[in-house]
Amino acid sequence: MSDINIKITDREGKVHEVLAPTDMGMNLMELCKAYELPVEGTCGGMAMCASCQIYVHTDHTLPEMSMDEDLMLAEAFHVKNNSRLGCQIQITEELEGLEIEIAPEV
Amino acid sequence: MIKTDILIIGAGPTGLFAVFEAGLLKLKCHLIDALPQPGGQCAEIYPKKPIYDIPGFPEVLAGDLVDNLMEQIKPFDPGFTLGERAETIEKQEDGSFIVTTNKGTKHHAPVVAIAGGLGSFEPRKPLLENLDKFEDKGVAYIIRDPEVYRNKKVVIAGGGDSALDWSIFLADVAAEVTLIHRRNEFRGALDSVEKVEELKKLGRINLITPAEITSLQGGDHLEGVTISREDEEIFLETDYFIPLFGLSPKLGPIGNWGLEIEKNAIKVDNTLDYQTNIPGIYAIGDVNTYPGKLKLILCGFHEATLMCQSAYKRIYPDKRYVMKYTTVSGIDGFDGSRKEAEKAVIKSIN
Numbered sequence: 001m002s003d004i005n006i007k008i009t010d011r012e013g014k015v016h017e018v019l020a021p022t023d024m025g026m027n028l029m030e031l032c033k034a035y036e037l038p039v040e041g042t043c044g045g046m047a048m049c050a051s052c053q054i055y056v057h058t059d060h061t062l063p064e065m066s067m068d069e070d071l072m073l074a075e076a077f078h079v080k081n082n083s084r085l086g087c088q089i090q091i092t093e094e095l096e097g098l099e100i101e102i103a104p105e106v
Numbered sequence: 107m108i109k110t111d112i113l114i115i116g117a118g119p120t121g122l123f124a125v126f127e128a129g130l131l132k133l134k135c136h137l138i139d140a141l142p143q144p145g146g147q148c149a150e151i152y153p154k155k156p157i158y159d160i161p162g163f164p165e166v167l168a169g170d171l172v173d174n175l176m177e178q179i180k181p182f183d184p185g186f187t188l189g190e191r192a193e194t195i196e197k198q199e200d201g202s203f204i205v206t207t208n209k210g211t212k213h214h215a216p217v218v219a220i221a222g223g224l225g226s227f228e229p230r231k232p233l234l235e236n237l238d239k240f241e242d243k244g245v246a247y248i249i250r251d252p253e254v255y256r257n258k259k260v261v262i263a264g265g266g267d268s269a270l271d272w273s274i275f276l277a278d279v280a281a282e283v284t285l286i287h288r289r290n291e292f293r294g295a296l297d298s299v300e301k302v303e304e305l306k307k308l309g310r311i312n313l314i315t316p317a318e319i320t321s322l323q324g325g326d327h328l329e330g331v332t333i334s335r336e337d338e339e340i341f342l343e344t345d346y347f348i349p350l351f352g353l354s355p356k357l358g359p360i361g362n363w364g365l366e367i368e369k370n371a372i373k374v375d376n377t378l379d380y381q382t383n384i385p386g387i388y389a390i391g392d393v394n395t396y397p398g399k400l401k402l403i404l405c406g407f408h409e410a411t412l413m414c415q416s417a418y419k420r421i422y423p424d425k426r427y428v429m430k431y432t433t434v435s436g437i438d439g440f441d442g443s444r445k446e447a448e449k450a451v452i453k454s455i456n
Contacts, residue, residue, distance in 0.1 A: 040354075042151070046152055048151055071265060071292070
């Protein structure tokens, strides 16, 4: 398995092109933290806080949204149609070229 | 004025375990926490989630870990100031500290240990114009005294346990309770959801879903809210609006205490004792940072243990002490209780 390329836009609009490992069981919230991008991930990745909300800008096929994630987003702020919780998206080879943006802090 | 040996800010697992390690050194602890109950994130965010990396516990629910820690520290009789946030710190001439909370409670101790996790939990506020204007004038984020709502009209928003639980509770108190949520489904505990459903059928809770509040109306005090549901707009008269969208941690006032901060965490000396740049103030657990830092409960336990040894030397600079094993010395509680290993039975073979 190889690393993939992901573009992450931070809250200041700066684009970070990062390499993401596909063999470490990492998700997008953890990827942001690994590159010291300002994602809180308060609950550690249990879809219980929405502090890792991201907007997905490409049309990659993503893992289907679970009820937990859907209901957490229903209580989050700044939610758009392309909102997801970063912690619920595992990094796989299919995500090569993915572009995401970190949602505003609340 | 509350006096103690080690004043611990934050009653999460790290802060609680510090009470135990301090107790072995006969040091008394008092804890301050912004939340109304001990346990920090474990109790507030994920009490029913299993944790798998506590040494010796193949699996333990976060809430049970907190209960166990409370049981473990009981002999050392810790004091608690709960539901209050540590606001200011003043260093005294003798090197001790006075910490005052947002409600004015004062605490005096020779050592302060900040075990504040990611910070104190503050309510997440919905993005509504005028929301600030009506704070304490009809808008509340935390229910402190339910009696305030007796025979009043209350609108609650949110889909988690606190929104459900308070709707159920206030159905008996308020004149009218309306619960508004963006979905028809709720995240909260199943029995709470069922209870709300039952109260809805009885006409005791007015449930409006899928909907959200779009604006607030009123003069000096809140008088009503506008709710958008699918294509319709509903105006609802109300005395109170309580948005319950969970809590998010903020480092808050501790950030202004003159401590060296890096990446929203407090820098400490990890080669020695987790002391900050201000002698006598330590930072342990998720709130601190040092090269190689890992935000794990088990690391917080280790940091708490070393901090207590250093605190002892600071409080009693002239006393000699050597770390003891609980298997050997047992536990002498401050309440007079004693736990110790049973004496071995000696039997001879003839």
